[in-house]
Every structure is written in C-alpha cells, then in structure tokens.
Amino acid sequence: xxxxxxxxxxxxxxxxxxxxxxxxxxxxxxxxxxxxxxxxxxxxxxxxxxxxxxxxxxxxxxxxxxxxxxxxxxxxxxxxxxxxxxxxxxxxxxxxxxxxxxxxxxxxxxxxx
Amino acid sequence: xxxxxxxxxxxxxxxxxxxxxxxxxxxxxxxxxxxxxxxxxxxxxxxxxxxxxxxxxxxxxxxxxxxxxxxxxxxxxxxxxxxxxxxxxxxxxxxxxxxxxxxxxxxxxxxxxx
Numbered sequence: 001x002x003x004x005x006x007x008x009x010x011x012x013x014x015x016x017x018x019x020x021x022x023x024x025x026x027x028x029x030x031x032x033x034x035x036x037x038x039x040x041x042x043x044x045x046x047x048x049x050x051x052x053x054x055x056x057x058x059x060x061x062x063x064x065x066x067x068x069x070x071x072x073x074x075x076x077x078x079x080x081x082x083x084x085x086x087x088x089x090x091x092x093x094x095x096x097x098x099x100x101x102x103x104x105x106x107x108x109x110x111x112x113x
Numbered sequence: 114x115x116x117x118x119x120x121x122x123x124x125x126x127x128x129x130x131x132x133x134x135x136x137x138x139x140x141x142x143x144x145x146x147x148x149x150x151x152x153x154x155x156x157x158x159x160x161x162x163x164x165x166x167x168x169x170x171x172x173x174x175x176x177x178x179x180x181x182x183x184x185x186x187x188x189x190x191x192x193x194x195x196x197x198x199x200x201x202x203x204x205x206x207x208x209x210x211x212x213x214x215x216x217x218x219x220x221x222x223x224x225x226x227x
C-alpha cells in the first residue's frame with residue numbers, strides 16, 4: 001500500500017529565510033508525487049509534481065522538490081520565503097489505477113516578519 | 114476561464130436534513146472527485162467518478178451519495194445518515210483516471226450542521 005508521511009505538522013520561519021518541508025513516502029512501485037498548497041478557506045493549488053522524469057522538480061512561486069529514491073523522500077524547499085507563502089502544504093502520492101490521491105496530514109507554514 | 118466551481122461557499126443546515134453540494138467543471142475532464150477535510154487529518158476521499166454515469170465509493174462513503182449525469186457536474190448529497198457532517202468539502206477533477214494526471218481543486222464548501 002502507498003502512504004505519505006509529513007514529518008512536521010508546523011514550521012515557523014522568518015521572512016527572507018529558506019524553508020524545508022519534509023515528506024517521506026512508501027510505495028511498492030515507482031510513485032507519482034505532488035505538493036499542493038492551501039491558503040485558509042481555499043481549495044488546493046498544485047505547486048509541483050514528480051512523475052519519474054527529472055528528480056529535481058521546479059514548481060511555482062520559487063518552490064522546488066527533490067525526489068530521492070534511496071531515502072524515499074520528496075522534501076519541498078524554497079530559498080527565501082515571503083509572507084504570502086504562509087499556508088498549509090500537503091505532500092501527496094498517487095495510488096494505483098484509480099488515480100486516488102493519498103494525502104499527508106499537512107504542514108502548516110507560518111512566516112514571521 | 115476554465116476551472117472548477119463549488120457552491121455555496123458556506124452552508125448551514127439543521128441536523129436530520131439532507132443537503133446537496135454543487136460541483137461544476139468546464140475543463141472537459143473525465144474524472145471527478147469529492148474529498149472531505151477535517152483539521153489535522155488531511156483530505157479523505159468520499160466518492161470518485163472516472164466517466165459519466167459511473168462512480169465508485171472512496172474511503173469514507175457512508176452517509177453520502179453522488180450522481181454523474183453530465184460530464185461537467187458531480188453533485189454530492191450529505192444525508193442525515195452521515196454522523197459527523199460538519200467539515201470542509203472539496204471537489205476536484207482530472208483529465209482522466211490515469212496515474213500521472215494531477216487533480217485540480219475547487220474552492221471548497223464549508224458545511225456546518227447544528
């Protein structure tokens with residue numbers, strides 16, 4: 001069975017500093033992995049996706065993630081965060097032929113001025 | 114503009130009443146999904162449909178029903194049998210049910226049942 005674990009429920013950083021949001025996955029075969037962002041009371045927006053092409057994936061708003069098979073990780077990073085990045089971030093793995101998304105429990109990112 | 118619309122944004126109902134949440138997409142996507150979001154639990158799949166006139170139960174389908182009579186529309190009914198209906202409900206769609214296609218989400222409906 002496929003699963004995803006987000007290692008931090010809350011992360012707080014200062015504006016202009018880098019951020020790392022951690023995600024580990026479990027999959028019996030080569031997975032497709034996504035990061036979504038959700039601002040308060042809004043729907044989810046796709047930040048980036050990995051589908052077995054380049055292991056370093058660049059997304060929108062300066063975010064990127066690196067797929068590391070040996071570590072079963074897909075951590076999300078940004079070199080310099082803005083106040084507008086404050087939101088909840090979900091790591092997601094796709095499970096099987098139904099395109100069923102399996103969500104992590106989310107990481108709430110707070111950005112301090 | 115292409116996208117997914119959900120209405121209403123906020124919905125209030127009395128316990129024991131059925132309520133239907135709307136989801137419409139103009140992306141020409143074949144597959145549509147309903148999720149429920151509760152604090153600290155991520156999103157959980159309620160129902161999904163990969164093609165018109167066909168749908169399958171997700172992980173938490175009890176107390177919910179859906180229909181897919183048109184490609185663009187996938188309404189969700191929260192019945193009185195759902196024991197804990199207060200939640201944020203998100204609709205999504207994807208090009209097809211294939212494994213590599215990301216899902217696009219609507220803005221959500223927050224349902225409060227008292």
